[in-house]
Amino acid sequence: MGGAVPGGPEEEAGRGGVWSHLSGSARDVLQAGQVHGDVHFHGPAPVRAEVPVPRQLPADVSGFVGRxxxxxxxxxxxxxxxxxxxxxxxxxxxxxxxxxxxxxxxxxxxxxxxxxxxxxxxxxxxxxxxxxxxxxxxxxxxxxxxxxxxxxxxxxxxxxxxxxxxxxxxxxxxxxxxxxxxxxxxxxxxxxxxxxxxxxxxxxxxxxxxxxxxxxxxxxLGLLSEEESADLITAATRSYRTGDDPGQITELARLCARLPLALRIAAERAATRPQLALPRLTAQLRDESTLWEALSSPDEDEADAVRTVFAWSYRTLPPPAARLFRLLGLHPGPDFSVPAAAALTGQDPRQTYALLDLLAGAHLIQPTGADRYQFHDLLRAYATDQAHQEETPEDRHAALERAAAWYLHTTDAARAAAQSYYPSVLPAEAERARPKSVPAFTTPQEAFAWHEYEQANLLAVVRTAAQAGLDEIAWQLPATLHGIHIARGAFFDDWREMARTGLEAARRLADRRAQALMHDTLGMVCKDSRRLAQAAEHHQAALDLRTALGDFAGVAASANGLGLVHQLRHELADARTRLEQALAICREHGPPSRTGVTLCNLGYIAWELGELRQATRYAHQSLHIHRRTGADSYVRIDPLLLLARLARETGHYTQAANYLGDATALTDRTFPPAFEAAVRLEQAALLREQNHHDQALEAYWACETLQRSIGDRLGQAKAYNGIGRTQRALGHLPEAIDFHTMAARILRDPPQPWELAQTLAHLSDAQTDHGRPGHARQHRTEALALLTGFPDPRATALRRRLEGLITD
Missing domain, CATH: 3.40.50.300 (P-loop containing nucleotide triphosphate hydrolases)
Structure with a gap:
């Protein structure tokens, strides 16, 4: 969106991270690259982040026999x-x-x-x-x-x-x-x-x-033995059947080729039909083998047996269950929920749940969690084959379109629950086509949890929609996910692929508005993953399309995006030009929410240019608009942080603390941790300038922990710089040098010249105090070379200071 979180305050955001606990002299760390264990420095104990212990195994197999x-x-x-x-x-x-x-x-x-x-x-x-x-x-x-x-x-x-x-x-x-x-x-x-x-x-x-x-x-792994195969059938049917002849059980197992998947399906059918004698069931299975073609397999006998059992079980399903089974073979993703399955058939979710329970009981699908199921790959292939045999091409296309529409509208509902800044891209008339099975999300947590479950399916739906000629859905779905992806700050591979697929679909439709949306989405993906040249290209492409269309709101959004890219490059004049362009359009055409955000972004540019009064005016105007329009509370954090920074830099520490208190009150666990990290960083800087060094170290370390948790590599560098400056003030020069050096290593990959130049300046100061003039001169020389391309007042002042120190 802009401002403090992606690139505003002194401790600006970035990407990457070190997953460890750091607390002090980092010499060994600098050689190791990755850090394992604890490194201690003089000061308060660090905040410790929970290290996850993955426990991803599925539940143990019930009724496991043999082996x-x-x-x-x-x-x-x-x-x-x-x-x-x-x-x-x-x-x-x-x-x-x-x-x-x-x-x-x-x-x-x-x-x-x-x-x-x-x-x-x-x-x-x-x-x-x-x-x-x-x-x-x-x-x-x-x-x-x-x-x-x-x-x-x-x-x-x-x-x-x-x-x-x-x-x-x-x-x-x-x-x-x-x-x-x-x-x-x-x-x-x-x-x-x-x-x-x-x-x-x-x-x-x-x-x-x-x-x-x-x-x-x-x-x-070979086939089960005859004894093990018979044991599996006996164990599965024991509570439902009595008196079956062991020889008949062995014959049933033989017809199943002694394959566990086929044996379980056959056993379930025997268990649910206790009134039928086993010879009758065996005869039915034997007759079934003449009704279908063999699957391609290295062992045709085993393949024939497996498919025989599938067909034998499938043909006994009630027609609604059989239809659901074969249409599930068309589902794009690896697993499916009850409402998604209902969308495929156009049925009520309650009816669908009963049918899914029937299919799971017959071992034709497998439960994977609460109201979620998946296929064994052989059964999916069989279901897909049946769909192509028994459903017309029109019916198959209609089922796919219903499922894709369900995912689209459910994603739109999740978007609305997660945030309000990004509006729906769906046309007003789309509400009439909204499937009844779309769930209601009441909190951002519910929306994010749904997205976590459906991540792989959403990518598959976008791919399948594009392949099936559903190009509107193919671009609308990634556009709808835009706000969720930004809020979660994750899944960059999926986000990028969806947007590329959506852009291709929009081009096939010759829909320039959709193309602009996809370019803006790709620009945001590239910006957040620090591919700034590509981000600029996509935002510029979106801007050109929207200018040609006369889409004022779109032009403002793209100009704002370009402005943020320039800001991350420390190209402040270009950033201001783009943001002023966006502001002029927003003031004339709206919406007010974007006006408030753009004002805040301009405030950060004014601050970086040393125009503190102008920055203060922008921040107050932004905050006023956000409060008047009832903007999401997290949007108000940016201008509060800017005001806190401006008050701190002008020596108004009490006022700065009050602004930070207001920002802290707005933080919420539903927000991305980047907001809390930005607040913590400004709190640490305020404590450092007030000479509360122990508290500053604690705050910086809390910030580093949060930055590491979200992969904000540049944010980590800023936290390390803050620790280094605090350690220098305490007279702990080796520790100060170590932490500034760690920050510099982060800022070299990928190269971030402006931030690296500031870091090298701090490092040279610590080296001078430690009696290492040669090292200090080397760092100052490198910093001066980096500053050559930056004409703004802050860069000019830093360059003059370094030049003076070199010539002394």
């Missing part, structure tokens, strides 16, 4: 938790589809999970799903977030992600389960790099490269 020898073999391989020289780092469970690889892996993981106190990571790589398999980069993003890395701090490149992932797992004892891998390339980037962690992989293929190069030990 005693296989479990014993796997446990023997992994005994002692993967200590070097004593156990293998990875086991690979292979076997045909439906043989029970996932169930065995989950059962094994639950049995050995206690040996890995640092947690368990689990992912279904979807290597054999009807949709695209999960790419390693996407998995690494999810794993890094589970390990406590904030979304903005996740590196862009897959290699950098893999490096960070291995660094975070180094020295830990963690269990990683990679289910349904199709290729070695899917697995290798996800492997821990050191001993202590263990990886369990399942695949239909041998993945020989993992054994040859990565030390995996393979266990090829």
């Amino acid at each position: 005693t020898a296989e479990l014993a073999e796997l446990e023997a391989l992994l005994r002692n938790g993967g200590q070097p020289g004593e156990a293998v780092p990875m086991v690979l469970i292979t076997g045909t589809a439906g043989v029970g690889k996932t169930s065995l892996a989950i059962r094994l993981a639950h049995r050995i999970g206690g040996r890995y106190p640092d947690g368990q990571l689990f992912i279904n790589l979807r290597g054999y799903d009807v949709g695209p398999a999960l790419a390693p980069a996407a998995v690494l993003e999810r794993f890094l977030r589970a390990l406590g890395v904030p979304g903005p701090a996740v590196p862009d490149g897959p290699e950098e992600r893999a490096e960070l992932y291995r660094s975070l797992l180094a020295g830990k004892r963690m269990l990683v389960v990679l289910d349904n891998a199709a290729t070695v390339g899917q697995v290798r980037p996800l492997l821990p790099g050191t001993a202590g962690c263990v990886t369990v992989v399942t695949s239909r293929h041998r993945l020989s490269g993992l054994a040859v190069r990565d030390g995996a030990r393979r266990l090829t």
Whole structure:
């Protein structure tokens, strides 16, 4: 949006982070890059952030039967938790589809999970799903977030992600389960790099490269024995049937090819039809095999048996349940909720819930949580095949359109609950088409929780909508998600891909307004991930389109976006020009909310230019508009922080404290932590200038903890600079040098010349006080070179001071 959080106050925002507890002399840290453990400095104890311990394993498999020898073999391989020289780092469970690889892996993981106190990571790589398999980069993003890395701090490149992932797992004892891998390339980037962690992989293929190069030990899972197969059927039907002949049970198991997936479906049908003798059920299953074509599989007999069981169970479903089952095969994402399933069929959610319960009872779908379900990949393929056989192309398209519309309108409801600054992009008449099953969100927390559950589905819906010719939904959905993504500050990969897909859809529609929205969204994604050149290109493209259209509100938004990019580059004259352009349009055409935000952004530019009275006027005008219009409370924090800064710099400390008190009262746990971090940073600066050094160190450290939690790398650098300046005031010069050096390292990658020049100036001052004139001169010389491109008064004053110190 602008102002304090993305780039206003002295301790401005950025990206990246160090996930550790830092508190003092950082010499060892500077060499290590990543920090592990605690580093202590002279001063109060640091605020400690909770380090997440991921517990991602699905629930253990109920009614698990057999595999005693296989479990014993796997446990023997992994005994002692993967200590070097004593156990293998990875086991690979292979076997045909439906043989029970996932169930065995989950059962094994639950049995050995206690040996890995640092947690368990689990992912279904979807290597054999009807949709695209999960790419390693996407998995690494999810794993890094589970390990406590904030979304903005996740590196862009897959290699950098893999490096960070291995660094975070180094020295830990963690269990990683990679289910349904199709290729070695899917697995290798996800492997821990050191001993202590263990990886369990399942695949239909041998993945020989993992054994040859990565030390995996393979266990090829065969069919259940006849005894184990009969035991599974008996265990599943014991409470419902009596007197079945063991020979008939064995015959039923044989017809199921002794595959656990098929056996469970057959057993469930036998359990729900206790009045039918087992020979009758077996005869029906035998007859079914003549009614369909075999699936493609390395073993046609097993594939035939599996599909026979699917068809046998499917054909006994009531027509509404059968229709729901096959239409679920068209669902774009990996799992689905009750309302999403209802949207596919156009039914009431209560009716749909009963049908889903019926399908789950028949083992045709699997529950994954409260009112959420997923397919086994073989069953999804079967359901999709049935949809193409039994539904017309028009009916299939209509089902997809209903589901996509449900996701769009539900996202719009979540957007409205999460914030009010970004309005709906849906036309007014769209309200009449709003599906009845769209849930009501009453709090931002509910909206964010829904988004967390649906993240993968939303990306899949955008892709599928574009492929199905639903181009309006393909751009409207990412545009609607814009406000949620900004509020959460996460999921940059998905956000970027959705916006690119939306832009392509808008171009196909020749809809220039939609294209401008997508360019602005891409500009925001690039700005927040510090790709400032690309951000400027997208905001400029949006500005050009909106200027041609005469879209005044849009021109103001794009000009504001460009202004913020210039501000982050410390191109203050260009930033002011763009923001004044936006302000003039907002004052004439509205809306008032954007007028208030633009005034605040201009206030920060005026402050950076040394125009303190003008900055104060802008801040008061902004705050007045926000209060008059009832803007979200978090929007009012920006001008309050600017006023606090201005009061502090003019020596009005009591007034500054009052403004900070007002800002603190507005913070809320539903806001992004960046707001609280900005408040803490200004509080720390005020305490430092009042010579309350111990309290300042506490406040700076609290700020650093928050900045680290959101991946605000530049914010961390500003906090380290504040610690360094406070340590210098206390006479702790080695510590001051260390923390300024840490800040400088952050600011070099990616290069941020203005902030780095200020940091080097502080570092040179500390080096001078410590009796190191050579080091001080080196830092001042580098700072002067960085300041060459900045003509503003603050940069000019700093340059003159450094030049004077060099010539003395």
